Amino acid sequence: MKKYNRSLMAMALIGVIGLTACDGDDGKDGAPGEPGTPGTPGTPGLPAGSFTNTVNSAADFVLTLAPADIVVVGTEDFSLKFTVTGKNTKGEAVPFVGLDKVALYVTNQTVNTTDTGAPMLWANNALTNEFGSSMYCTPTGKATARGGAEVDACTLVEDAENPGTYTGSWVHDGNAPVVLADGDPNTLYRVMIRSYNVVDSQGEGISDKLLSTPLDFNPSTGELAVSTKDIVSNAACIKCHTKMEGYGEGDVRIANIGAHHNYQKVENCITCHNPAYAGGQDDPEKGFNANFNAMIHTIHAGHHLADELTGEALDEFGEIAFPAELNECMTCHDGASGWNDNVYAEACQGCHMDVDFTTGENHRGIVPGSDAACSGCHGAGSLSPVIAHSVGGRDKVAEKFVIEIQSAVVEASATLDMSYLTVTSQVTMNGVPVDAATYAAITDYMTNSGRGFLIGRLNPDTGAVAHGYGAAGSFKMPFTGGVMTAGMLVNKTEFDTVDLVGPIYATAEVQLCSEDEMIVKCTLDEDGDVNELAVANSAPVKYFNLSDSGAVEVAARIADPDRTTISEAKCNTCHGNLTHVKGTHGATEFTQCMACHSENLGSRPSYHPSVTFKTDEVDADGEAIWEAVEGLTYANRDLVTVAHRFHSGNWDGTPLVYRDADGELHGYPAVQTNCSECHKDGAELFGADGGLTSGKRSIQISDTGFISPVAEACRTCHAHSGPAALAHFKSNGAYVEGDEGSTADLPVESCSTCHGEGKQYGIDVMHAGGAH
Template sequence: MITIFQRFLKCSFYFSPLFNLVFLFIISFGLIGGCGGGGGGGGGVVPPPEVTANKLNVEILDATISPDRNPIVTFRLTDDEGDPIGTDGVSMNWIISRIERGKSEYIDYITRVQTSPTTGESAVQAGSESSSDGSFQNLGNGIFTYTFNFALPEGFDSNITHTVGVYATKTIGSQRFVSNATFDFIPAGGQISTVRDIVRIETCNTCHDPLEAHGGARRDVKLCVLCHSTEIEDPSSGEIVEQIDPGTGNNIGFEIMIHKIHYAEELPSVQAGIPYQFEAFMDQILDFSHVAFPQDARNCTKCHTGATQSDNFKNNPTRNACGSCHDDVNFVSGTNHGGGIQLDDNNCSGCHITFFGKEFDLSVEGSHTIPVKSAQIAGVNFEIVRVESAETGAPTVKPGEHPKVTFNITTDLGETIQPTDMNFLRLTLAVPTREYSGQDYNGDGEIVSGDPTSPWTPGGENYIQATLNVPGATEGPDADGNFTHTFTAMVPNDASGSGAVGIEGYKCATVQGANQRRGGIACSSPPNSPDLNGNGIEDVGEVFNEVRFAGHNVVSYFPITDEEAVPRRMAVDTSTKCIACHGVFSRDFSVHGSIRNDSEYCALCHNPSHDTLSRQLPAVGETALTNSLDFKVFIHKIHTGEDLTKQPYLLYSPPGGTFPNQSERAVNFGEVRYPGNTADCEACHLRGTNVLIPGTGVLGDDVLPSTNHEFVRGFNTKTITETFFTQPVISVCTSCHDSLGVSADGEALTGEGHAAGPQAEGDCVNCHIAGEPLGVEEVHLPPLLPEERIIRPQPVD
């Protein structure tokens, strides 16, 4: 199994040919419920959680080397209250490593010979010493010494940096607690000047929850690098040799292995058909070939930040670090390396100089420029100034009236952008904010759930969109640079509450220095397109140096029958939650061709009425069942991914061709592995929005069931044979816990997989209401900050 995350499949309208890193059709919004204030008020405020404390804490206080060259470590053991504890029931393994003179990574003293059962090859690898091999002395008050059984070799260098490390576990009840600790010292005494501190575990744990390996006992990067070095000393010969996995020949050094794992799907070697694998314990093959980074991998500072040597990636480039991602470069032969043969790292910084602001140059920062984040781009900024009634000019748009939207578009310098100068520009209208859903926007007495013959405009009357970058679509600008558009759709005659209008769009921008290999595209339409022959490939004489630069989505609310506009409930904030793994939407991560980048906007379309009807394309005569595209359903399912019981989990890109001569393009999100822990709801949710409180969230007034359809495809038609509704609480809970049986009417659990047996949705709160022993918050994991996740206990089966 892959230990980081399975493939984050791509479902975007455009992919960068080189860096199509996880354009996952995913934005986290409305996952389980909403916060008080929108969607039906009432309910209490959930207090912040207490900080979780570890019941096992190891702190190394000192380290020395005995006259017999045995390392002696003084350490303290405490519980979650800070009280001292003994060593009974605590399993510990110890490591001691050093940084040789003129080197930058550790070499472990303790080694083992690992023989592959597959290849029969052997290799020297770093190891550790079990505490059962050494001896303890109890100094009292939770302080002990541990004396290694292992002795350092004669003539060891006592004037260089040494580091001892320990990984410890203790099982208490149904939980296994883990603690890692390290301590730097110079055996001969003196000030430590050489360290290895490039990446911090709290940075890793902004996505992982927690990052752990080898059964979960090894969790701190400081500990990992003590063993995972690119080289190791062969004790039989005293020679420094490459540290490899003998089953595959792959180097297990941290800087090589971690880069390759995170970039695996895009590695040139993997693209050429060579899987990236390791042979693990019990002959298990770990295949990382389908791992994809959840944002653009050129964003080096996603990982390289916060440590004393975080800037090493740009200031001290090495063959190991660079060649780990660019693994089609052979520094020995010079193949694919513009600098030719390089047998050491001495000349790397001579060409790959410090970055002075020149994008796409040979500096590490410059060569990793993400085109859509280029400083050359003028920027696109949206503002919706107001929404008013086209009939009365009042801020309230009453039922039967038409929303008139005043907006502006500016560059980062405040210069006005004409709507017709945008390459794509659209407004979206949705009502009501208490729960967006299909409405009778044209007043014909019928609500069309989706247009099955038009996969590019699948909304039907689930929402309304208006294209603005065509002549005559807008009026203006006025003296303030504002434009107006009046929807042809009206606020439905039976509408109440409040409504919302949002804006999306992009402008093609030229980025000098970009090309298709670097992630540039042919964005402009003919005859201005850089793709002169229209084949999507940057041929000789063509330079794909454009990007789609999208403005940040903006949503504005207006009253219909409310006195003041009431916004939709918010369960997730893209800028504080999704950004942790995905980075900035439309810059580091793309959905829908980059035009949608705010969860508040996504909810306008991804409402309970919306499903995959228009984009599914079974064979003529076949019956198919759609999947809901309600955010509180499909986002849970995407993140649960490979842990879903019902597989595959298919969503759909727009079919190619013209209806009915189209081909279905299904995307299996059942292959996604979430790098965090899905039981920590607050990794995505705003505080308190994942719990059941009457009157709020999915228990709010007028929150609607999610919808899906059964339909039969004719030659050029799709006929809906049945419509299914799944009540909000059931649809949300079964989006992760999909082994639970649900009644045909979506009103109750059948009892299958449910300990309490059959249960109507209205009775769920009897057990799962906030504050009860089986409340949603109580049966999921307590939320932890990235810096706290290292201590999250493991469940014991």
């Protein structure tokens, strides 16, 4: 078991990016030694409460800059002025006094006059002046750099007449290293300040970096400016990484980027990750290009590129699996169209690492003389990024194969105690009814000919999928083998007559090949994989009553918005769609998941019963060794159980979301304790009776065994499996694996007494992961 603690799993997230800082690993901010006594400001005589020298969170610390107060280009002496506020005990924004160390980052945008690289480039003023990536400012004009060396710093002075107002000047030889003497004052400059040694009221260092909002401005006019290079927004990153709460309107920050303990904004990353640190991808020890455009591609394609990666890139990126479809460039590129319009090798090679532009290998033998040649093929038409990557292709074919189920009726069979279930559907392909000839060859279009109709019996009182698997609970009927007449398809399958009763739902999961926005016949590559984009049919869920042809009185519980706290739209915010998540299944929505991921599939337990973690050891080939967590198993495929387990790293094999030997989570991009990443905003998980809002009261784990749903939901995320945790569950009325109940109608657990919304230990309090 080593250090893995399965009862008290660490909730801290390692994040998906773990780069080494360009100027060294700057670590997490800590307490600055012995802090001054709270309440003793740098400026004496201020009324109590009119200032502060502590803050409780990074969002309470606001540093404000103005273009008129900054000189960072030209021959004039460097100057800097800014103000800082923090929140006092009343939550009021007041001057923050006593700030004793900041770092100033200055970058500028320049026109690329060469035929290699992006049309516009970022340059760091300090790097250009060979002074590292930033300049410190302290009251003494000296600072200790990473590594312990003393360096010159700008002199930081707090205005005695205006507490919370600070100025910086350079008293050493020459001008400050962040001033670009021969820079162009008519281009965009970006200034960012990081503050150090800020503590909370208990003297503890603030965990998140204290960063000013990046200021973009034109020095020659003093006006604010807008960068044309920002083609990936912070909001795009937040779709998977979570938003940092507490900042002002418009100040959007990313919560969970592990690199350097999070610089929070895309605008901040380019301060270091620009052409000065590019370096190419030929260094076998580093293995990636540190320029932002190439690096960010390599990071997010890491798992797909694992066979190509070397050195640090393999160690740090090789397990990162992009949760959306990798070809969907606009998942991240939600800004200007430069990603499609400006084609150059560096950005492309961040993903296409097997391409050698010097030899033409994996580039059809083509050796471009320079990046200027790239637009000849890729500037427009079928080889432009937006077309070559089929960006948006899935959406364009979403309704190109529609199965509209018309009826489901029981018909007599000549076989004793058997009857036919006859399903009639209207089927269209590429906008026209499917004819008999096309239907006869339909398997040529399908990625998995074994898929077809999903039909499940519903509990008439709760809307839950009925207990059992197969005819007793849900049916599977092939899509093939029916009779097609001018777009109307009739499929008949024999089942036990006793099972063909009551309310049912009906849908289909057929997946087909598409190309050029049309459904087409599939072709295979040399490895036997389908060449075309695989898309799922559209098959809206329909409800029928096999015992009564009249109105259906019940719908599936998962389709009831009042009883479903998960948001399918939120899943798709990060994943893009559910189709690619399930591979060849053809599922596009939650309602299609219930047939296989019901809480009532006791005769079909989990395909992933155990949990493995990644140890600190490697085998003789240098491969990581994985071990099973002793005593931790799961015996169901309930959708809540599966979703919690997978996203919290409690899975088996060598999963891409996993725990290490210390119990820390890798691979999940969001803040784990922020339930609203998946659950609806403001959703209440507990109902008025203390049970789940959904109405689920048990989970079947065997033909005769049932466990309590709240305890299982908690256990799958926290991996609470020790005797103390299980005893706690049972003492509050839960039935657990190994001590299950014998009926599906289990009593309601008393979990909500302490953990219901609004309680002292409510799930909304304990899992307030979005707050910082």
